[in-house]
Amino acid sequence: MLECKNINSFYGKAHILNDLCMSVDAGTVVSLLGRNGAGKTTTIKSIMQMVVPKTGQVTFLDRDITGWPPHKVARMGLGYVPEERRIFTDLTILENLEVGRQPARDGSIEWTIEMLFEIFPNLKERRNNRGKELSGGEQQMLTIARTLMGNPKLLLLDEPSEGIAPVIVEQMAETILNLKAQGVTVLISEQNLHFARIVADRAVIIESGSLKFDGTFLDLDAQPEIQGAYLSV
Amino acid sequence: MSLLIAQFLTGLANAAALFLVASGLSLIFGVTRIVNFAHGSFYMLGAFIGYSLMQVLPGFFGFWSSVLLAGIAVGLIGVIVEMFVLRPIYKAPELFQLVATFGVILVIQDLTLMTWGAVDVLGPRVPGLKGVVRILGEPVPQYDLALIAITPFVLFALWYLITKTRVGILVRAATQDREMVGALGVNQAWLFTGVFFLGAALAGLGGAIQLPKGGADLLMDFNILAAIFVVVVIGGMGSLPGAYLAAVLISVLNVFGVSYIPQSTLVLMFVVMAVVLMVKPFGLLGREEVAGEHGQVGEPERPFKPAGKKGRIIVAALLLLLALLPVFGSSFAMVLVTDIIIFCLFAASLHFILGLGGLVSFGHAAYFGGGAYVAALLVSSAGTPMELAFLLAPLGACLAAVIIGWLCIRLTGVYFAMLTMAFAQLLWSLVYQWDEFTGGDDGLVDIWPSPWLAETEAYYYLTLIVGVGGIILLRHTAHTPFGYALRASRDSSRQAEATGIHTKRVQWAAFAFAGSMAGLAGALFVFSKGSIFPTELEIARSFDALIVVFLGGVKTLSGAVVGGATLELVKDYLTRFEYWRLILGVLIIVIVILAPDGIVGSLRKLGERTGLLREAEVSK
16 A cells, blocks of 8 residues: 655755665554664655655555655545644644545545544543643644544554553554554554554564564564664563 | 814724735734735735726726725735745745845836836725715714724634634644644645735735825835834734734824824834833734744754865955955945945844844844944034044944843844834934934935045055954854854753853843944944935845845855845946846845855855865764
């Protein structure tokens, strides 16, 4: 469904992604693992074309989307959930959701505000509150709900478990499994191996912007040296 | 009592156009973060286009259709400006775009002159609304009442659009985080164009709707510019009800001011703004602007390093050339270079607070003109010897900067810029109106240097030594601990505070230092010309320096110097043509689009790409 072929991405002159290759199959949850600074966020931004890879290709649904403006990428069905949440703090929850709303695409679920409120009941209670009045966990829920309003076929989640309370992390895991059950494909960047193991079918490990491992968690368990080398356990 | 009410109504009616134009400016700034200097030009175009349409379309409906059509036409012109001038430079450093909009002002000025000629036109009376209504015995024009009635509807319609519709929600979201809005599938390019259309259309409407009360002339673009900035700032950037409130406040006070304290008219709104900003630093209904809230665009700042060996050799060679100019150059060349050096020192002093301090001052002419006036007044009123007056000029400018700086430094961003402009305007009107002391509009003449400096050549050397010395001093200061503290305060004021730097005090001191150096430039200026006029304190003078600093490249001091020299030379050459503004405007726009890092910044990048310059090291 999504494929990155030998992408090289830069921040200014700093070379972040180095010939990175990886892919995500439809209907699966893939976790992108790696240490701080391994290039996880840059990978996700490069898929969204918010950082345009200098060389290499990103294909989505068999179309080369490299160099497209991000809004077109989003309209193709890629839903981006940023690590820093970036909700619109002066807008209410309902207005935040409105910003994310896009027409349904064939083959994707058509999300309504009611359906999202079922998954995220907290948001329903506070629907007329402004973004800045929400707790960190609520903001995290909102940023996912907002992206779902665009009816994405593939959800890109950048470190959703970071900086939120353990209870919410559990809720987050449930939410992701719930989304998967509904047929949403997910690429989730994570540092937390435990969390990744719960939600994902496959692990992709990167280090210094290059692929180091790609396989199931069973494979990963069979190679403890990989865990030791590329993940902070 | 009845007179008071009638005056109040007049003020309310005057507020209509002011509100329309200011709300457009506020919208454009809110979403695109562009300080649109060309907004006054849109207003002027609205007036002229409306006027022409009214000649063709007769009657009551003809009038109102003309107003509407003028708005749409100006909106479309705004779209052209947005798509062809601004779109290529959205990624440039913040505030850089204002240089481009300054170019647009010049272009529109000459195009208007070409199309409508240099005559002032009088607006037509509105068919059906020509009479007056007696209110408590006082005559109030019917058209005024119509304007008073219309404005709240416009306010309501805009408010509804912004708060209740999807477009409005997207606009507000984009105001905070445009990249995120794009990542959610919204084509923000069209959102920007749409906002620009609306903003420009509102300015055009404002221009057309005031025709029966005012008319149209070629000065109205600059004349309204200060007023609408003041309205937007008093109301609070981005707040429409705030803009309405402020427009009413300013217009009503203005009417009363004209009747009761006629001397106040030039300065009244700036006094109101200064008072409001000191009590409410973000305007009546504005909210705090958090630095970096809108997502920093562009590359990170490059460290500002002491000159390398190669750089020093080039500068030394250039200085030697300048020192030998009297040997081979004509006296005309010496006068021209004298002008250039003075302007470069002025621009470099602005760069010191703008580039290094991150404080954008819109009123730097106050210290340039202020220094010049201090010297001139000392000579003309107190008979002070030239040498002493020359030395006291920067001190006088410094004193002004200390006082004004103390009041301004607590504000940040656009609010800081506007308050500095307000004080510059205050100083200007003081000089302009205090005839007996300052000569008012006639200026002060016969301020010549002492005999030993009177020759062109001697004065040229004085300028070269003092001017270049001043620029070197500014540059040197950037590399002292004080300069480091200033740059630290710019890049991260919180971190700087935590390291023990009193950021506000550092910025205050920098403001005063920059003011003194501008005053020094002013002193050089006044004795080279032998006269001084209030124009040297005008907003346009402040803008000159601002344009030069951005055009040259805000990240390097040499940018200000190169920019200053370029602009003076180009102006000297172009002013011989009839439509020189058009050429200069187009030139500025082209430079801005081709060299978004400024002249020096872009040359340096080009050099690095072609391998002529060593690449700056980048830490990972």
